[in-house]
Structure formats: C-alpha cells, structure tokens
Amino acid sequence: VPPRPPLNEAISDHLARQISTGALKPGNRVPSVRLLSRRFKVSTNTVLHAFARLEALALVEARPRSGYYVRFRSSDALPAPRPGHSRGPAVPLALGERLPGFFRAMRQPGIVPLGAAAPGVELLPAQRLGRLLAKVARVRGASLLGYDPLPGLPVLRRQIARRLAALGASVSEAGVVTTVGAIEAIALALRAVTKPGDAVLVESPGYFGVLQLLRAQGLQAVEVPCTSEHGLDVELAERAMKRERVSAVVVVPTFSNPLGSLMPLDAKRALVSACAAREVPLIESDVYGELPFEGERPLPLVAFDRDGGVLHCSSFSKVLAPGFRCGWICPGRFQPEVEEAKFTQTVATPAVLQAALAELLFEGGYDRHLRALRRALKEQVQKAREALASSFPAGTRVSDPRGGFLLWVELPRGAVDAIELQRRALEHGISIAPGPLFSARDGFSRCFRLSCGHPWSPAFDRAVATLGRLCRA
Amino acid sequence: VPPRPPLNEAISDHLARQISTGALKPGNRVPSVRLLSRRFKVSTNTVLHAFARLEALALVEARPRSGYYVRFRSSDALPAPRPGHSRGPAVPLALGERLPGFFRAMRQPGIVPLGAAAPGVELLPAQRLGRLLAKVARVRGASLLGYDPLPGLPVLRRQIARRLAALGASVSEAGVVTTVGAIEAIALALRAVTKPGDAVLVESPGYFGVLQLLRAQGLQAVEVPCTSEHGLDVELAERAMKRERVSAVVVVPTFSNPLGSLMPLDAKRALVSACAAREVPLIESDVYGELPFEGERPLPLVAFDRDGGVLHCSSFSKVLAPGFRCGWICPGRFQPEVEEAKFTQTVATPAVLQAALAELLFEGGYDRHLRALRRALKEQVQKAREALASSFPAGTRVSDPRGGFLLWVELPRGAVDAIELQRRALEHGISIAPGPLFSARDGFSRCFRLSCGHPWSPAFDRAVATLGRLCRA
Numbered sequence: 001v002p003p004r005p006p007l008n009e010a011i012s013d014h015l016a017r018q019i020s021t022g023a024l025k026p027g028n029r030v031p032s033v034r035l036l037s038r039r040f041k042v043s044t045n046t047v048l049h050a051f052a053r054l055e056a057l058a059l060v061e062a063r064p065r066s067g068y069y070v071r072f073r074s075s076d077a078l079p080a081p082r083p084g085h086s087r088g089p090a091v092p093l094a095l096g097e098r099l100p101g102f103f104r105a106m107r108q109p110g111i112v113p114l115g116a117a118a119p120g121v122e123l124l125p126a127q128r129l130g131r132l133l134a135k136v137a138r139v140r141g142a143s144l145l146g147y148d149p150l151p152g153l154p155v156l157r158r159q160i161a162r163r164l165a166a167l168g169a170s171v172s173e174a175g176v177v178t179t180v181g182a183i184e185a186i187a188l189a190l191r192a193v194t195k196p197g198d199a200v201l202v203e204s205p206g207y208f209g210v211l212q213l214l215r216a217q218g219l220q221a222v223e224v225p226c227t228s229e230h231g232l233d234v235e236l237a238e239r240a241m242k243r244e245r246v247s248a249v250v251v252v253p254t255f256s257n258p259l260g261s262l263m264p265l266d267a268k269r270a271l272v273s274a275c276a277a278r279e280v281p282l283i284e285s286d287v288y289g290e291l292p293f294e295g296e297r298p299l300p301l302v303a304f305d306r307d308g309g310v311l312h313c314s315s316f317s318k319v320l321a322p323g324f325r326c327g328w329i330c331p332g333r334f335q336p337e338v339e340e341a342k343f344t345q346t347v348a349t350p351a352v353l354q355a356a357l358a359e360l361l362f363e364g365g366y367d368r369h370l371r372a373l374r375r376a377l378k379e380q381v382q383k384a385r386e387a388l389a390s391s392f393p394a395g396t397r398v399s400d401p402r403g404g405f406l407l408w409v410e411l412p413r414g415a416v417d418a419i420e421l422q423r424r425a426l427e428h429g430i431s432i433a434p435g436p437l438f439s440a441r442d443g444f445s446r447c448f449r450l451s452c453g454h455p456w457s458p459a460f461d462r463a464v465a466t467l468g469r470l471c472r473a
Numbered sequence: 474v475p476p477r478p479p480l481n482e483a484i485s486d487h488l489a490r491q492i493s494t495g496a497l498k499p500g501n502r503v504p505s506v507r508l509l510s511r512r513f514k515v516s517t518n519t520v521l522h523a524f525a526r527l528e529a530l531a532l533v534e535a536r537p538r539s540g541y542y543v544r545f546r547s548s549d550a551l552p553a554p555r556p557g558h559s560r561g562p563a564v565p566l567a568l569g570e571r572l573p574g575f576f577r578a579m580r581q582p583g584i585v586p587l588g589a590a591a592p593g594v595e596l597l598p599a600q601r602l603g604r605l606l607a608k609v610a611r612v613r614g615a616s617l618l619g620y621d622p623l624p625g626l627p628v629l630r631r632q633i634a635r636r637l638a639a640l641g642a643s644v645s646e647a648g649v650v651t652t653v654g655a656i657e658a659i660a661l662a663l664r665a666v667t668k669p670g671d672a673v674l675v676e677s678p679g680y681f682g683v684l685q686l687l688r689a690q691g692l693q694a695v696e697v698p699c700t701s702e703h704g705l706d707v708e709l710a711e712r713a714m715k716r717e718r719v720s721a722v723v724v725v726p727t728f729s730n731p732l733g734s735l736m737p738l739d740a741k742r743a744l745v746s747a748c749a750a751r752e753v754p755l756i757e758s759d760v761y762g763e764l765p766f767e768g769e770r771p772l773p774l775v776a777f778d779r780d781g782g783v784l785h786c787s788s789f790s791k792v793l794a795p796g797f798r799c800g801w802i803c804p805g806r807f808q809p810e811v812e813e814a815k816f817t818q819t820v821a822t823p824a825v826l827q828a829a830l831a832e833l834l835f836e837g838g839y840d841r842h843l844r845a846l847r848r849a850l851k852e853q854v855q856k857a858r859e860a861l862a863s864s865f866p867a868g869t870r871v872s873d874p875r876g877g878f879l880l881w882v883e884l885p886r887g888a889v890d891a892i893e894l895q896r897r898a899l900e901h902g903i904s905i906a907p908g909p910l911f912s913a914r915d916g917f918s919r920c921f922r923l924s925c926g927h928p929w930s931p932a933f934d935r936a937v938a939t940l941g942r943l944c945r946a
Contacts, residue, residue, distance in 0.1 A: 094813065103812060106622045121618045130614030133825065134607030141603030145594045147795045149579045180653050180798075180819045187818060196669050196691050212817040218669050218691065322620045323824040325653075339576065344685040345660060346653045350823055351796040352606065 007042050008049035009375070013294060015050070019059055019070055026072040030060055033067075056379045058386055075385035081259075081397040081410040081447065083225040092211035092221070092440040101422050105431035112463040113454060115431030117257060117406060118322050120454035123376050125369055129321055129356060132363075136355040148351035150339050152178030152328070156358035160328055163361075168303040169312070171330045177338055178328050178349040182287045185313035185329035187213050188345065190248065192337035193281040193311070194219055198247035201240055203232050205408070205438035205447070207257040207285070210250050214440070221440035222246055228399035228408055231261035234270045241278055248281045254298045255288035258408045258438050258449035260401025262298060272304040279309070281334065286314040287327075288404040290370055293378040298403070308333030316357055318404075319373060324353045376455065377405045383456040384464065391468030407450040416473040418448045424470045430463045480515050481522035482848070486767065488523070492532055492543055499545040503533055506540075529852045531859055548858035551871040554732075554883040554920065556698040565684035565694070565913040574895050578904035585936040586927060588904030590730060590879060591795050593927035596849050598842055602794055602829060605836075609828040621824035623812050625651030625801070629831035633801055636834075641776040642785070644803045650811055651801050651822040655760045658786035658802035660686050661818065663721065665810035666754040666784070667692055671720035674713055676705050678881070678911035678920070680730040680758070683723050687913070694913035695719055701872035701881055704734035707743045714751055721754045727771045728761035731881045731911050731922035733874025735771060745777040752782070754807065759787040760800075761877040763843050766851040771876075781806030789830055791877075792846060797826045849928065850878045856929040857937065864941030880923040889946040891921045897943045903936045 018024045033051070037044045051068055054060040058075070060068045105115050136144065151157065157176040164171040179185040186209070194200060196218030202210055204223035214221050222244050224236050232251055240246070251271070253263040263271070275282040284301040292298060302312035311334060315327030326349065331338035360366060384407055388398050395412030416424070418434035425432050433451070435444030454460070491497040504512075509520045524541055527533040531548070533541045578588050609617065624630065630649040637644040652658040659682070667673060669691030675683055677696035687694050695717050697709050705724055713719070724744070726736040736744070748755040757774040765771060775785035784807060788800030799822065804811035833839060857880055861871050868885030889897070891907035898905050906924070908917030927933070 103623060103816070116620065118620055121615050124615075124618055126615035126618050129618065130610035133610040133614075137603035137606040137610075141606075142594050142597075142599035145597055145599050145602065145794050145796050147589065147591055147790075150576060183817075184819055191689065209817070209820075216664065216814065216817050317620075321618050323618050323821065325819060325821060325823050341689070343576070344656075344682070344689050346657055346798060346819070347682075348796065348798060350798045350826055353823055353826070 007040065008046045008053065011036060011040055011042070011047060011050035012053040015054060016057065016059055016294075024070050026070050028070045030068040030070060053375070057382050073386065074389035075382070075398070078385060078389050078396070078398040078400070080228050081399055081408050083227050092208070092215045093437055094215075101426050102437075105426055108426070108429070108431070110429060112430045112459060114450050114452075114460070114463060115433050117318075117449075117451050118453050119318055119373070119377070119405065122455050123373055123453075124320060125360070129360065132359045133352070133356040136352060136359060140355060144351040144355055146351075148348040148354065150343060150348070151176065151335075152349055153351055153354035153358065155362070156354040157328070159358050159361035164300075164302065164312070164330065167297070167299055169300065169305070169330070171302065171312070175330050175332075175335065176328050177331060177335065177342060178326065178354055179315075179342065180327065180346050180349055181317055181325045182285055182313050182315035182327040183209050183213070184342075184346065185315070185327050186210060186250065186283060186285060187217075188329060188338045188341045189281075189283045189311040189313060189331065189334070190214070190217055190219065190250070191341040192331065192334045193283075194247040199244055201237060201246045201249040203251055203256060205258055205435065205444050206250075207252060208433075208437040211438075211440050223439060223441065226256065226259055226261060228259045228261050228401075230267065231256050231259065231263045232267070232271065234267050234274060237271065238274050241274070241280065246280060248283055249275055250283045250285070251301070252285045252288070253301055254286060255291060255401060255404030255406075257288070257404075258406055258433070260399050260404050260406050260408065262402055265299065268299065268301055269304045272301055272310060276307055276309050281309055281311060283311045284313060286312060287318050289314065290319050291374055291377060291405070292403040293374060293381075294402070302330060305332060311338070319370065320357065320360070324357065326350075326353050326357055374403075377452070380452040380454070380456050381405055381407065384450060384452040384460070387461050387464035388450075388468070391465040393468070393472060405451060405453045407452060409448050409450055411446040411471050413446075414473060415446055415471045417445050419445070421448060421467070421471050425467060428466050428470070430466060432467065480513065481519045481526065484509060484513055484515070484520060484523035485526040488527060489530065489532055489767075497543050499543050501543045503541040503543060526848070530855050546859065547862035548855070548871070551858060551862050551869070551873070553701050554870040554872055554881050556700050565681070565688045574899050575910075578899055581899070581902070581904070583902060585903045585932060587923050587925075587933070587936060588906050590791075590922075590924050591926050592791055592846070592850070592878065595928050596846055596926075597793060598833070602833065605832045606825070606829040609825060609832060613828060617824040617828055619824075621821040621827065623816060623821070624649065624808075625822055626824055626827035626831065628835070629827040630801070632831050632834035637773075637775065637785070637803065640770070640772055642773065642778070642803070644775065644785070648803050648805075648808065649801050650804060650808065650815060651799065651827055652788075652815065653800065653819050653822055654790055654798045655758055655786045655788035655800040656682050656686070657815075657819065658788070658800050659683060659723065659756060659758060660690075661802060661811045661814045662754075662756040662784040662786060662804065662807070663687070663690055663692065663723070664814040665804065665807045666756075667720040672717055674710060674719045674722040676724055676729060678731055678908065678917050679723075680725060681906075681910040684911075684913050696912060696914065699729065699732055699734060701732040701734050701874075703740065704729050704732065704736045705740070705744065707740050707747060710744065711747050714747070714753065719753060721756055722748055723756045723758070724774070725758045725761070726774055727759060728764060728874060728877030728879075730761070730877075731879055731906065733872050733877050733879050733881065735875055738772065741772065741774055742777045745774055745783060749780055749782050754782055754784060756784045757786060759785060760791050762787065763792050764847055764850060764878070765876040766847060766854075767875070775803060778805060784811070792843065793830065793833070797830065799823075799826050799830055847876075850925070853925040853927070853929050854878055854880065857923060857925040857933070860934050860937035861923075861941075864938040866941070866945060878925045880925060882921050882923055884919040884944050886919075887946060888919055888944045890918050892918070894921060894940070894944050898940060901939050901943070903939060905940065
C-alpha cells in the first residue's frame with residue numbers, strides 16, 4: 001500500500017480539481033485560509049503550504065490584503081497538437097548523418113537541456129544511491145564482481161515483480177529479465193519476435209529510439225496516428241493490422257514519448273485483446289508509468305495480459321538513475337528467445353548497480369520519492385507551458401500531458417522548419433528534439449519535443465523565449 | 474614503464490627458460506639453492522620462493538636430502554589439436570534451442586565452472602574495486618547519475634588511450650568509445666561496417682559470441698582454419714578474401730578463444746596490411762591481450778594500423794571485473810557509425826563503474842595486479858594440462874597456450890560426441906563448452922573448451938578425472 005499523501009497535498013489537489021472542473025473560475029476568490037483550516041481540520045500553516053503549491057502551478061495568485069484568487073493561466077488557452085500525418089517511405093532519420101546536431105547537443109558543455117528526455121539529477125536521490133552503492137560494494141563486493149547469470153540479480157527481480165503484482169500483473173520473480181536500460185529491453189523484445197524484413201506497428205509520432213532499433217534490425221515501421229490526449233487509437237491500430245501483416249506492436253501507453261499521451265484503461269484493455277486475438281506480440285514501454293501528475297499510477301498493458309503475449313519493458317532511468325542503465329523486460333511467453341538475445345547482446349547487466357537499486361526498493365521510501373518527483377515534474381511542465389504560451393507565436397499548439405515530463409509543440413504555418421530551429425537553437429546553446437526524429441516518414445517538420453526534466457529556472461524561461469523568437473521564419 | 478618483476482620471479486623465469494629450451498632436461502638436477510643465491514646475489518629465501526613457483530608449474534620436484542630435479546611432465550607429451558575443418562552450411566547453433574544445457578549450466582548452483590570463460594573472482598581486486606566504487610559514489614555520485622554522454626567517461630578513455638599509446642597505437646582519448654563489455658564493442662563494430670546478408674571472415678574454431686552476433690545481425694560466416702599455436706593463417710585468410718567478398722574480418726589475435734593461439738608479430742602486421750590493401754575493416758578483440766604467461770604483453774593489431782581500418786575492441790572483463798560490463802572500442806575511421814550504433818543499442822555505459830575503473834588505473838598498481846594474475850593463470854592452465862594428461866584417453870590432444878586461461882581439447886577417435894559429453898558432465902555438476910559452439914558449420918564434434926580461470930583445487934582435479942571417464946563412449 002503506498003503511503004497517504006500529506007494533508008497539504010490533499011487540500012491543493014482538492015482545489016486544483018475545483019479549478020480544472022470549473023467549479024472555481026479564473027478571477028474567483030479561493031476560500032480563505034481560516035475557512036479551509038476549519039473545514040479540513042488542519043493548521044493554517046498546512047493550508048498555506050497548499051496555497052504555495054497552487055501558486056507554483058500557476059493556478060492561484062495572492063493579492064495583498066485580499067487573499068488568493070484563481071489565476072487566468074495563459075497556457076490554458078494553448079490548443080492541443082493535431083494528430084500527425086506522416087507521408088513517404090518508412091526510413092527513420094540516421095541520427096548521425098542526417099541530423100548532425102543530435103550528438104553535438106549531447107556534448108556541448110553548458111547547453112540548456114530541453115532536448116534529452118532525462119530527469120534533472122537534482123530530483124534524484126543521488127546521496128542515497130551513492131550510500132547504497134558503497135554499502136553493497138563493501139558488503140557484497142566480491143560476489144557482485146563476476147558475470148551476473150541470466151535472467152538477472154534475484155533481489156532486484158523480486159522487487160520489480162512485487163511492484164508489478166501489486167498492479168495486478170501476473171509476473172513472478174522468474175519472469176523478469178534485467179537489461180541495460182529499457183532500450184535494450186525493447187531491442188531484445190524485437191529480436192525475439194521479429195525477423196529482418198518484418199513490419200512492426202508503432203505510434204506516430206513515436207519514440208525515435210524505437211525507430212532507430214527498427215532501422216538497425218532491418219524492420220519496417222507501420223505508423224498509426226496518435227492524439228496527444230489518448231495516444232494510440234485502437235480502432236486505427238486494428239484497421240492497420242487488418243491491412244498489413246505486422247509481427248509486433250510497440251507502444252508507450254502511459255505518458256508516451258513525445259506526446260505525453262495516456263491511453264484510457266478501456267483502450268489499453270482493448271489493445272491487449274486485439275493483439276491477443278491476432279497473436280501479435282505486444283511490446284510495451286512503461287518508463288514513464290510511475291510519473292502521473294495526479295491520482296493513481298496508471299495500469300500498464302501487462303496488467304491485462306492473459307496469455308503471455310505482452311512484453312513489458314521498463315527501467316529506472318526516468319525515476320532513479322539514468323546513468324545506471326538498469327532496466328528490465330517481462331517477456332511473457334517469449335522468455336527463452338529474450339534470454340538468448342540478452343546473452344548475445346551484452347551477456348549480463350552490471351550486478352552491483354542492480355544490487356544498489358534493489359536495496360533502495362527494499363529499504364522503502366521509494367514511493368515517497370516518486371510522489372515528490374511527480375510533484376516537481378508537474379510544476380516544471382506547467383511552467384514550461386506558461387513560458388511557451390507567453391513567447392511563442394499565435395497558433396502554436398502544445399500538448400497538455402497528465403504525467404511524465406515531455407511537451408510536444410506544433411508551430412503554426414509559416415514558422416521555421418524544426419530541423420532548422422534545432423540548428424539555430426544549438427547556436428544559442430539550447431537543445432531541442434526536432435519532430436522529424438519521431439517518424440520514419442516525412443512529417444512533423446513543424447513540431448518539436450521539449451523536455452522539462454530539470455528544475456525550472458529563469459535560464460529556461462529565457463531559453464523558451466529565445467526559441468519563440470527563433471521559430472519565426 | 475611497467476615495474477620490474479621481483480627477483481624470485483626473475484630466477485624462476487630464467488630456470489623455466491632453461492627447461493623449455495632443453496638446457497636442463499627431465500631428470501637433471503637443478504643448480505643448488507646456495508649456488509643460485511651466490512650467482513644472483515640474493516638470499517636463499519628468494520631462491521626458495523623461485524623453486525616454489527617452479528614446483529607449482531610442475532617444472533621441478535624436490536627430492537628429500539638431494540635438492541631439486543627437472544620433472545618429467547606428463548602434459549609435455551600432449552600433442553596439439555589439429556587445425557579444424559568445419560563443413561556444411563554456415564548456421565551458428567542457437568544457444569537456447571539446440572543447446573539447452575548452455576544456459577542451464579550458468580544457473581546450476583555449485584557447478585564446477587570449467588565452461589564459462591571467466592577469471593575466478595578470487596584473482597580479482599574485489600576489495601579495492603569496492604573501495605573505489607564507494608569513493609566515486611560518495612565524491613562524484615550526483616554527477617555520475619545522469620546519462621554518460623558519448624563517447625564515454627573522459628577519465629577512463631584517457632587511461633585506456635594512454636595504455637594503447639604506450640604500445641605504439643595512434644589512439645587518443647577522443648578515439649575511444651566505452652561500451653557494455655567487449656561483446657557490445659564487437660556488435661557495434663559489425664553494425665558499423667556491415668549490412669544484413671554480408672559475409673564476415675572469422676577464425677575456425679572461433680569465439681561463439683561472435684558467431685551469435687553474426688546470426689543476430691543476419692551476416693554470413695566465412696571460416697578460416699586456425700592452429701592452436703599461431704591462430705589465423707594470413708595466407709589462408711587472403712585466399713578466402715580473394716575467393717569471397719567479405720565486409721569485415723573478426724579476429725582474436727592474442728590468446729584466442731577457444732584455441733589460446735597467438736599470432737606472431739609478422740602475421741599481425743601482414744593481416745593489417747592485407748585488410749588495408751583490400752579496404753576490409755579489421756575488427757580485433759583483445760580481451761586476453763594483457764594475459765601473457767611470460768615476457769612482454771603482445772602488441773594488438775591496432776598498433777600496426779595506419780589508416781584507421783582496425784576497430785580495436787576490448788574490456789576489463791577478463792582482468793578486473795566481468796560483472797562491471799565495461800569495455801571499449803577504438804573504431805578508427807568508423808567512429809561516427811559506431812557512436813550512432815552505441816546510442817541506438819544502449820544509449821550509454823554506466824558512468825559510476827567507468828569512474829571506479831578509471832580511479833584504479835590512475836592510482837597505479839594495475840600492472841602489479843596483472844603480473845600476479847598472469848602468474849596465477851599460468852599455474853592454473855598448467856595444472857589443468859597435467860590433470861588432462863593423467864586422466865584422458867591416449868590420443869587426446871590439448872592446446873598449449875602462452876597466455877589467457879583457455880584450453881582446447883580434441884578427443885581421440887571413438888570418444889564421445891562433445892554435446893553428449895556436455896550433457897553427461899552437467900549431470901555430474903561440471904560445465905564445459907562443447908566444440909560445435911565454436912563454428913557456424915558442423916565440426917569440432919570431438920572438441921571442447923576447458924576454462925581454467927579459477928584457482929586450481931582438488932575439486933578441479935576430480936572434475937577433470939570425471940570428464941576423462943565420461944568421454945569414453
């Protein structure tokens with residue numbers, strides 16, 4: 001059972017809901033501190049903490065000697081991006097050749113990091129992980145020095161299985177294989193269920209890492225348009241599967257990359273059934289699943305799996321330690337093929353890092369960390385949306401995700417091409433991820449992904465303002 | 474400059490050379506302790522240490538009240554395996570399906586580990602690595618938590634480049650890309666220089682990990698027979714390249730896997746030239762290069778490279794920490810392609826592990842560790858050869874490597890098939906690596922690889938005796 005959120009969060013969530021449903025409208029006065037403290041039976045200090053949080057989300061503003069009022073947020077007027085249409089032959093961009101800025105951005109010192117989908121290390125429990133790493137190195141050093149045998153370190157697989165079982169997935173410790181990040185997990189899944197020349201159904205726009213893997217493994221992308229709110233449309237996916245024979249489906253159903261979309265529960269259930277009925281393996285990446293802004297953690301596809309056809313991939317890269325490169329796959333009925341592929345690709349996953357993460361999950365406090373992280377990311381995303389609303393040209397569309405830390409921006413007609421925008425941004429020391437990366441076909445040339453993983457600061461406001469200026473052609 | 478070996482080693486090396494050249498013959502009395510202590514101007518204690526070492530290598534034996542005599546080693550009578558001939562279509566064994574014992578052996582608790590090519594953790598500086606890991610986690614924890622940007626952690630790349638430059642290779646820090654073990658390095662090299670359907674020249678017998686990568690990437694193996702003494706014959710390789718168009722050559726020139734062979738310097742130079750002349754990229758795995766039993770560390774192929782056509786792959790898995798999965802590639806002129814493939818496959822290599830290894834290399838003492846490791850491995854290999862000589866049927870052939878820790882055993886006609894031997898051995902709690910793994914064609918069915926990475930003990934003697942019994946059909 002996850003710990004109950006503190007009272008101040010319960011109050012701010014309550015008020016945020018009233019604002020989002022329209023029960024409290026822009027300009028309305030929010031009930032007073034005294035009134036709320038009486039109604040919720042908490043100290044005035046607790047209520048003041050709740051207001052501070054709503055202020056950070058730009059939902060309310062204090063007026064001197066008058067109290068708190070619901071703010072008009074300029075970002076509320078931002079329309080959502082339109083579902084993408086990509087055209088042309090399915091050839092993913094070569095990162096190095098056709099997009100030279102991509103690698104340069106990663107190395108440029110002092111860059112404003114709006115490109116890479118990484119959480120700021122300030123948000124991660126660096127000290128605690130350092131301490132645990134030192135502990136396992138001291139206590140179990142020698143036993144962790146050899147090759148970690150397949151399917152991975154038992155103590156970590158146990159913790160992963162326990163959390164998945166709590167979500168209703170039939171996954172046991174034996175059904176978890178640890179990997180070098182979620183990207184290796186997806187690579188192994190594809191290796192296990194496809195052969196070169198096969199077609200694979202993917203989201204459009206969809207994570208470029210998946211497209212690059214398809215390219216590397218000689219696979220064809222069948223792209224299905226997604227909305228920034230609900231992600232993959234299952235009917236469209238079924239139609240595509242009728243039209244073309246696909247060997248697998250790859251999807252990020254919860255806070256997708258780049259859209260940040262969330263498939264509703266029914267759609268998730270329907271997708272699992274549709275794939276099971278056709279015996280098409282369903283590869284799920286759930287790396288953002290632990291990062292909802294509000295409410296319960298959305299269920300992953302594997303929670304609906306009944307026949308082992310879902311290959312559930314995830315990692316600790318977006319929540320604990322990108323640099324540990326520690327992920328996993330629950331390969332369902334494809335476990336033998338996945339283990340063989342894992343042995344061939346990297347033999348094993350670093351044992352000492354798995355042990356440190358297992359220790360952290362075992363010690364407890366992980367859910368508390370996740371709650372703090374979710375709160376921080378929600379604020380960062382909201383601040384980025386505000387910055388976009390105030391500096392980008394009219395007609396700019398921006399996604400409004402309910403989790404994760406990615407925004408998808410669609411520039412109005414007449415704005416600059418996204419690859420040109422990336423080039424100009426790099427010259428100004430700012431990285432972004434241009435839209436054409438996220439499709440194997442031509443398309444999304446006026447879109448880009450903005451990553452809000454880092455604690456917001458005036459430097460980010462200035463960077464967004466600069467981007468707003470640069471995108472005017 | 475590597476530190477000078479201690480005096481007792483200088484004396485034992487001197488005597489070992491006299492024995493191997495025949496200046497001292499089996500049955501001869503070795504000069505007395507007193508004489509040697511006078512001649513080398515050292516204490517009698519130092520000479521006694523030198524004799525202890527020669528005893529451990531089964532080169533001399535003490536006779537009560539009479540002194541030390543050159544032993545007749547039964548292993549000296551073991552003939553070398555014959556160069557292999559493999560036939561049939563080039564389809565590497567699927568590890569999981571066609572060889573179910575392979576993965577089972579890795580998981581079976583308490584198994585006598587003669588199968589996996591891993592050094593015993595007792596031989597590795599576990600405490601020191603644990604301490605350094607704790608130190609870097611404490612001091613640089615937060616900065617090592619993010620994705621390590623390509624091409625890898627500068628402090629480690631500097632140390633790697635420094636050691637390669639000392640061998641005469643033109644490799645700078647910028648020309649090193651860190652990887653998840655040498656196996657990822659080879660996978661990236663193949664990805665960078667081939668496309669599915671291409672043919673790749675490999676050693677026969679050759680490391681099965683390479684064959685599995687060819688299989689995974691849709692490549693064809695062109696196998697060239699190797700001798701257990703000198704490895705790949707450059708003339709045969711050139712003939713094969715004339716006959717068939719190959720896109721790459723993959724070779725383990727120094728203490729190969731499984732043969733333990735060492736290509737002579739001239740052959741190495743000739744291979745680099747032959748590939749350069751044909752513009753065929755030459756992928757070198759040098760993971761055993763630091764493990765000669767005597768003398769200088771043999772030069773890698775990259776030391777002869779003049780045009781960036783050698784892709785030098787290696788790792789710390791055989792010398793420091795298999796479980797850290799920390800390797801590297803110096804991709805020469807293919808660096809952009811290799812970096813792109815690295816980003817696609819695993820994004821980054823764990824930073825904190827790279828930092829701990831860099832710290833160890835920087836602190837010094839690495840060469841001292843290597844010397845102790847080489848000495849231990851030499852003894853283990855010799856003891857395994859003795860055990861084989863005394864319990865295997867007449868006509869058994871065994872390689873006599875000059876480094877590394879692998880033996881290649883060829884059973885006489887009428888002995889059991891190696892895959893059947895592996896099955897029987899597993900039932901007796903012993904793992905070996907059967908010959909057919911090491912070719913993409915049928916062949917080597919009466920061969921197996923015996924790994925001598927662990928400190929020898931009576932349990933290993935008993936295991937080899939059991940194998941000797943089991944191999945009689």
